[in-house]
Amino acid sequence: MFDILRIAWRNIGRNRRRSVLSAAAVAFAVAVLCFSMALQQGSYAQMIHNTVRNRTGHLQLQHVDYWPDRELTKRMTGIDTLMTAVADTPHMVAAAPRIQTAALVSSDDRTFGATIQGVSPEAETMVSTAADKVITGRFLTDTDIDGAVLGSMLARNLGVSAGDEIVFVGQAADGSIAAGTLTVTGTIQSGMSEIDRSLVIMHVRHVQTAFSMPDAATEIAILLESDRVRSAAHDAIADCLRAVKAEHVAVVEWPTVLPGVEQSMKLDWISGLIMYVILVCVVGFGIANTYLMAYLERIHEFGVLLSLGMRPRLLSMLVYLESALLTLAGIATGLAAGVPIVMYLNHVGLNFGKQAETLMASYGLSAVVYPQLSPLVVGCAVGIVGGVTLTLALYPAIRAANLKPVEALRHA
Amino acid sequence: MPLVSVKNVNKAYKTGATEVHALRGVDLDLETGEFTAIAGPSGSGKTTLLNIIGGLDTISDGSVVVADQDISGLKPRQLHELRLYQIGFVFQAYNLIPVLTACENVEFTMLLQGVPRDERRRRATEILDRVGLTDQMHRRPAAMSGGQQQRVAVARAIVTKPRIVLADEPTANLDSQTGTNLMAVMKQLNEEEAITFLFSTHDQMVMSHARRLIRLHDGRVESDTTA
Numbered sequence: 001m002f003d004i005l006r007i008a009w010r011n012i013g014r015n016r017r018r019s020v021l022s023a024a025a026v027a028f029a030v031a032v033l034c035f036s037m038a039l040q041q042g043s044y045a046q047m048i049h050n051t052v053r054n055r056t057g058h059l060q061l062q063h064v065d066y067w068p069d070r071e072l073t074k075r076m077t078g079i080d081t082l083m084t085a086v087a088d089t090p091h092m093v094a095a096a097p098r099i100q101t102a103a104l105v106s107s108d109d110r111t112f113g114a115t116i117q118g119v120s121p122e123a124e125t126m127v128s129t130a131a132d133k134v135i136t137g138r139f140l141t142d143t144d145i146d147g148a149v150l151g152s153m154l155a156r157n158l159g160v161s162a163g164d165e166i167v168f169v170g171q172a173a174d175g176s177i178a179a180g181t182l183t184v185t186g187t188i189q190s191g192m193s194e195i196d197r198s199l200v201i202m203h204v205r206h207v208q209t210a211f212s213m214p215d216a217a218t219e220i221a222i223l224l225e226s227d228r229v230r231s232a233a234h235d236a237i238a239d240c241l242r243a244v245k246a247e248h249v250a251v252v253e254w255p256t257v258l259p260g261v262e263q264s265m266k267l268d269w270i271s272g273l274i275m276y277v278i279l280v281c282v283v284g285f286g287i288a289n290t291y292l293m294a295y296l297e298r299i300h301e302f303g304v305l306l307s308l309g310m311r312p313r314l315l316s317m318l319v320y321l322e323s324a325l326l327t328l329a330g331i332a333t334g335l336a337a338g339v340p341i342v343m344y345l346n347h348v349g350l351n352f353g354k355q356a357e358t359l360m361a362s363y364g365l366s367a368v369v370y371p372q373l374s375p376l377v378v379g380c381a382v383g384i385v386g387g388v389t390l391t392l393a394l395y396p397a398i399r400a401a402n403l404k405p406v407e408a409l410r411h412a
Numbered sequence: 413m414p415l416v417s418v419k420n421v422n423k424a425y426k427t428g429a430t431e432v433h434a435l436r437g438v439d440l441d442l443e444t445g446e447f448t449a450i451a452g453p454s455g456s457g458k459t460t461l462l463n464i465i466g467g468l469d470t471i472s473d474g475s476v477v478v479a480d481q482d483i484s485g486l487k488p489r490q491l492h493e494l495r496l497y498q499i500g501f502v503f504q505a506y507n508l509i510p511v512l513t514a515c516e517n518v519e520f521t522m523l524l525q526g527v528p529r530d531e532r533r534r535r536a537t538e539i540l541d542r543v544g545l546t547d548q549m550h551r552r553p554a555a556m557s558g559g560q561q562q563r564v565a566v567a568r569a570i571v572t573k574p575r576i577v578l579a580d581e582p583t584a585n586l587d588s589q590t591g592t593n594l595m596a597v598m599k600q601l602n603e604e605e606a607i608t609f610l611f612s613t614h615d616q617m618v619m620s621h622a623r624r625l626i627r628l629h630d631g632r633v634e635s636d637t638t639a
Contacts, residue, residue: 003523003529007509007511007512010511010512011511013511014510014511300507301507301509304501304503304507305509306492307466307468307495307501307503308495308496308501308520308521308524308568309492309493309495309496309497309521309524309525310492310496310524311489311492311524312488312492314524405468406463406468406469409463409468409503
């Protein structure tokens with residue numbers, strides 16, 4: 001086998017320019033795929049980071065019946081006990097109780113529907129980046145019981161700014177009317193219009209009082225060290241909850257809370273893979289043409305080898321090995337060139353510029369994306385290029401296996 | 413039992429709508445140790461007859477027995493075995509593998525047979541010495557003259573000790589002096605190693621070296637004479 005491999009390797013050197021060009025095409029395809037997929041993965045990581053830091057946390061504790069209707073009657077109670085129970089769970093960075101509900105908010109003669117988010121300000125700043133997104137005024141503190149931070153577009157629509165008062169009216173957990181007055185402490189801009197148009201952040205204690213749900217919350221958002229440990233942390237927290245007999249509380253992961261985010265990433269990844277396969281097929285046919293040429297111009301020689309007693313299967317293997325070695329050389333070169341570039345961009349980031357900022361913000365991304373190299377990226381790039389190229393290389397190998405010695409010898 | 417027995421062999425090709433009769437009722441027996449030439453003009457059927465005896469081509473009618481095997485009934489795999497172990501080939505255009513050295517070319521058929529590396533190298537060195545190419549062992553074909561390449565081809569054909577060597581116009585691409593030298597080498601191997609040679613030619617010098625001369629014309633044996 002080693003001798004056949006050696007002969008195959010030497011055969012590649014027969015037409016060096018052609019072999020180098022073929023390997024370069026494979027290398028280029030691998031490098032481009034590595035870069036593109038790493039860019040996709042980097043943007044997904046950023047989307048996940050933004051999602052968990054802006055909205056959901058990696059995990060949430062919820063009443064077992066809260067999802068998906070999200071009614072206030074399906075709330076958790078004994079929040080302090082729950083917070084204490086999960087406080088020392090492995091991989092956990094911070095946890096913050098929240099109450100999510102809806103209400104009407106008014107200022108003078110203007111009224112808009114709003115998403116009320118009751119938060120514990122100090123804990124919230126540990127879990128989310130909401131405080132970092134304040135553009136006017138300031139975020140809530142633990143003493144701002146009657147304070148509120150508004151989404152920038154909602155504040156504009158209501159015509160209010162920091163220091164102004166607004167009124168909210170909603171339905172409490174017991175069915176009564178929940179109402180109150182809030183003083184705007186600041187406005188935030190998340191970059192996502194549906195949030196900026198409707199968000200009202202209030203102190204959780206004010207919401208508990210106004211909506212008749214003392215010592216209760218609709219969710220406890222949990223921030224983990226990274227998304228990779230989500231599954232392990234989920235199990236650990238579930239164990240903690242069982243230990244304190246909190247059977248009414250469920251651990252929910254962010255993809256359940258915001259399924260659209262994960263689905264859009266999956267859809268983007270799969271459609272990307274399909275596009276890559278199509279592109280690599282286009283490149284692959286060019287490479288396959290080279291492999292076929294290398295076969296066609298040596299048919300007479302193959303006839304000689306068959307005459308000498310070489311089995312067709314071994315001849316076929318020799319032809320295939322030549323293509324495979326060239327492909328492998330191209331893949332190795334592509335990785336050697338592509339991986340350092342991606343790693344460098346992972347370090348410095350790829351800036352898409354000011355013009356892309358608004359568009360990318362609407363997808364929950366910043367204008368600087370950090371491509372992320374992973375075994376999945378390398379595996380997919382190598383798998384697609386190698387798979388397509390090696391599949392197309394089967395054609396000359398199959399033809400070689402079916403050669404008739406005398407016909408091959410007659411070939412000029 | 414003759415080493416090669418060709419009985420009433422016909423071979424017809426289809427070229428478009430026309431049928432070309434390359435061989436018409438050829439009868440031929442070859443004994444072990446013969447040094448035989450098949451002569452005749454182009455298109456007389458020399459190469460076709462060699463290809464049939466070598467198991468490279470099929471017959472339309474008749475029977476061919478080589479090394480006790482009726483090759484018309486052999487499966488492709490058995491024909492490969494026959495060629496690998498019983499028959500050596502020498503081609504007109506040398507047809508060495510260009511990426512292998514002279515020594516590696518000679519080793520190639522032994523490689524196919526699964527002979528261990530050291531044994532291959534020992535036998536290849538020995539046979540190259542026998543054909544006077546010890547100093548060319550590590551050269552590739554492109555760095556050798558036509559005569560040297562054809563001697564490597566002969567060494568490759570005989571190194572596995574086949575029952576018969578089939579040589580298709582082995583001197584056609586060589587000048588007369590080199591051709592004469594090659595014939596001398598082949599004849600010496602025939603006499604000293606008792607290797608059976610059957611070669612096609614239309615070269616008078618080659619015919620003069622043969623101990624038996626079979627003349628073909630229009631696919632028929634015209635004459636069969638032994639010196």
